[in-house]
Structure formats: C-alpha cells, structure tokens
Amino acid sequence: LGPTVCVGEILVEIVATTVGDGFLKAQPLVGPFASGAPAIFISQCGRLGGKAAMVGAVGDDDFGRVNTDRLKRDGVDVSTISIDPDYPTGSAFVRYRKDGSRDFVYNIATSAAARFGWSQAVGDLINRSGHLHVMGSALSVPSARAVIDKAVDIVKARGGTLSVDPNIRKELKLDEDTERRFSKLVAAADLLLPSGEELERAAGIEGEAEAIRRLFEMGVKEIVLKRGADGATYFGRQRDRIDAPAFVVQEVDPTGAGDCFGGAYLTCRRLGMSPQQALTYGSAAGARNVTVLGPMEGAGTRQELDAFIASTERRP
Ligand code: ADP
Numbered sequence: 486l487g488p489t490v491c492v493g494e495i496l497v498e499i500v501a502t503t504v505g506d507g508f509l510k511a512q513p514l515v516g517p518f519a520s521g522a523p524a525i526f527i528s529q530c531g532r533l534g535g536k537a538a539m540v541g542a543v544g545d546d547d548f549g550r551v552n553t554d555r556l557k558r559d560g561v562d563v564s565t566i567s568i569d570p571d572y573p574t575g576s577a578f579v580r581y582r583k584d585g586s587r588d589f590v591y592n593i594a595t596s597a598a599a600r601f602g603w604s605q606a607v608g609d610l611i612n613r614s615g616h617l618h619v620m621g622s623a624l625s626v627p628s629a630r631a632v633i634d635k636a637v638d639i640v641k642a643r644g645g646t647l648s649v650d651p652n653i654r655k656e657l658k659l660d661e662d663t664e665r666r667f668s669k670l671v672a673a674a675d676l677l678l679p680s681g682e683e684l685e686r687a688a689g690i691e692g693e694a695e696a697i698r699r700l701f702e703m704g705v706k707e708i709v710l711k712r713g714a715d716g717a718t719y720f721g722r723q724r725d726r727i728d729a730p731a732f733v734v735q736e737v738d739p740t741g742a743g744d745c746f747g748g749a750y751l752t753c754r755r756l757g758m759s760p761q762q763a764l765t766y767g768s769a770a771g772a773r774n775v776t777v778l779g780p781m782e783g784a785g786t787r788q789e790l791d792a793f794i795a796s797t798e799r800r801p
Contacts, residue, residue: 487615487645488536488562489755492632493523493623494575494598495541495566497548498780500738501580507588508580517548518779519555520577521598522620522652525741525781529748529770531559532786535755538562538610540632542601548574549597559784565610569597579740587740599626603635611636616646616755618747619670621653621683624663634666637673648676648751650743651683672703676754678747680711707760709750709767711743716800717768719760729764730800732772732793741780746771749790769794 497517501508519528523541530537539561543549545568552574553563575598578590593599611617617640623629637647649670653659659667671677671687677700679687688696688703693710697720700708708720716731750767754760769790777783785793 486536486755487613488538488610489527489530489616489618489751490538490540490610490614490636490640491523491527491530491618491620492540492636493620493629494521494593494626495524495539495543495552496521496575496577496593496596496598497551498577498579498740500778501578504581504583506582508578508590514578515778517551517576518782519552520741520780521552521575522622522650522744523618524552524556525744525784526618526620526650526748527561528556528559528781529745529784530752531556531561532784533749533752533766533790534560534787535752538565538614540565540601540607540610540636541629542567542569542597544568544573544597545570546573548576555781562610565604565606567601567604569600572597572600574598585739593626599628601628601632603632607632611639612643614640614645616640616648616751618648618650618751621649621651621667621670624659624666624670630666633670637670641673646675647673648678648747649674650678650747651687652743653683653686671700671705675706676751677705677708678711678743678750679708680743681713684708684710709764711746711771713739713742717746717764717771719764721760727761727764729768731768732797732799734772734776734797736775738778738780739775741784742771742775745774745781745784748784765794766790769797772797
C-alpha cells in the first residue's frame, strides 16, 4: 500500500481572539498555527498511522518550521516539501463575526505556497504512491495545479485511487479552464468529500438526490457529505446510505473540521475499515478538532479518537 499523498498550500494561520467585524482595529491575535487545508488533511492521515506524504513549499523562515515540524511529528513524510529561499511561507489571518462567518486576509499568491513545481523527488513519490488527495482550493494556485494534473494521471494509471474535497464555495466563480479541471477531477474521484452546498456545486445540478445520482453517473465511486454539527452521510453506488450523527461538543474554532474528517475517513478506509467505522472516526476527528483553537490543533491520534468516541455523546 503506497502512501497517501496530498499536494497543495501550506500556510500558517493567525487568529483574532475577539469576535467582531474584520481587522480594521488593533486586537489581540494568536498563532502562528500550522494550516492550509491540504496540510490539515495530511496531518490527520499521519496522526492516524496511515502512510502519508505532503507536496508543497514553505519559506526559509519560522512559519515554515512551524509547519514542517508539526507534520514531521504527525508522522508525515516532509521530504517533498521544498524550502523556498526567496519567498516567505504563506499565511492567513482569520477573524470570526458574531454570526459565525469568518473574515480572511490571505497571503498565498505571493508566497512560497504558490511557487513549487514538479521535481525528481516529487516524481519518485508519486510513482510509488497509492492514493492522491486533492483539495479544490489548490486548483486556484497555478503551481499546485500543474503538479496535481500530472500526479492524477500517474496515480490513476498505476491503479491508485483519488479523493477530492471540492472545498469551493457555491458563489465562487471559476474561470472556464479551472471549471473544466474541477469537473474532470470530480469525475475521476474514487471518493468525493463535499460539505454542504459543495455537493450540488460539484454535480452542477440542484437537489441532493439529483446531485448524488449525477455524480455516480459521472464516475464517482463513493460520496461522503459533511454537514457540520448536523453530522455526515455516506452514499454508495449501490444506492446504500449511512447517516452518521455528529458528536456533541462545544465548538471553539470550526476551521479544519472538514479536513480532519476527510483525512480520518480516508485513512480508515485505506486501512480496510467499513464506511460505517470510517464515518465514526471521521466524525470524531472533525468534532474533536473544533474543540481546540487553531486549524489542526485538535487532530487526534487513533488512541485519542478512541478515547473521544468512548466518552462523547452523539446527537440523537
Ligand atoms: P467543512 O469544514 O469542510 O465545512 P464540516 O463543517 O461539515 O466540514 O465538518 C466536517 C465534520 O466534522 C462534520 O460532518 C461533523 O462530523 C464534524 N463537525 C464539524 N463541526 C462540528 C460541531 N460543531 N459539532 C460536532 N461535529 C462537528
């Protein structure tokens, strides 16, 4: 079983400690926290003991070290994370509004995160990987997009599998080229992990049942729909369906829940667990992560998730 590989943006996140409207006034901030949706996903894979490797770039600075040290501790192979001597590690500043929505200030396009490419080491890794995970957000980073295009073809040709988290808001208009790549990627997915309205966005059709049917027609093999505090649902090609209620937790920071859920679900499936079991671990990983400040600070090991599952109520 070759490693699970994730390609994409690696960032630090700095979080406002107060709830309000934007960043116009000076306020206490906390961080840096290791972040970037692809990095959160692969961190959760590593923590659960799955073979995992990350492709991306950081700057030659402390923010980069925050990420590589963290992923190394989680058991992720970081040898294909390049260190850019000229550009800083990408960053995101986040502040929560009273209604729960978030304001972001990103520095990705002019950071190391947008400046990596194919290399001998990346080629060697992709040529022995068993699974590739792609986040839709990485498609808007041209460097990541080029690596992903090549990696998808190689992994699929070798009989490996692909999972895709659309990670794209419904309102977001993609240019024609990105839209085409996105549809191709969705159709090639063995496992699709949309959250909320991304399901309809990925299918290009309204209505949950219609979207599920369309996605299976497109070639998707397995779909897990994430519904935040309302839980998650597995859909199989045989029209089977499993609803997984969410665990009851006190939400402190919702960022990263879907990435932890996805990393845990995928790793459990690759380790041979049933969809039902994988849903339990995915739900636990997502729920545990929202109880801690920072996008991947609550990602759990197998032991931590087992303890969490044994001690936490699930919604009726
Ligand atoms: P995304 O971050 O991709 O939008 P979700 O917010 O749907 O994903 O979270 C993924 C999963 O994590 C959910 O399906 C659920 O199992 C779990 N989860 C997320 N938020 C909560 C919460 N507040 N309480 C309990 N479980 C949660």
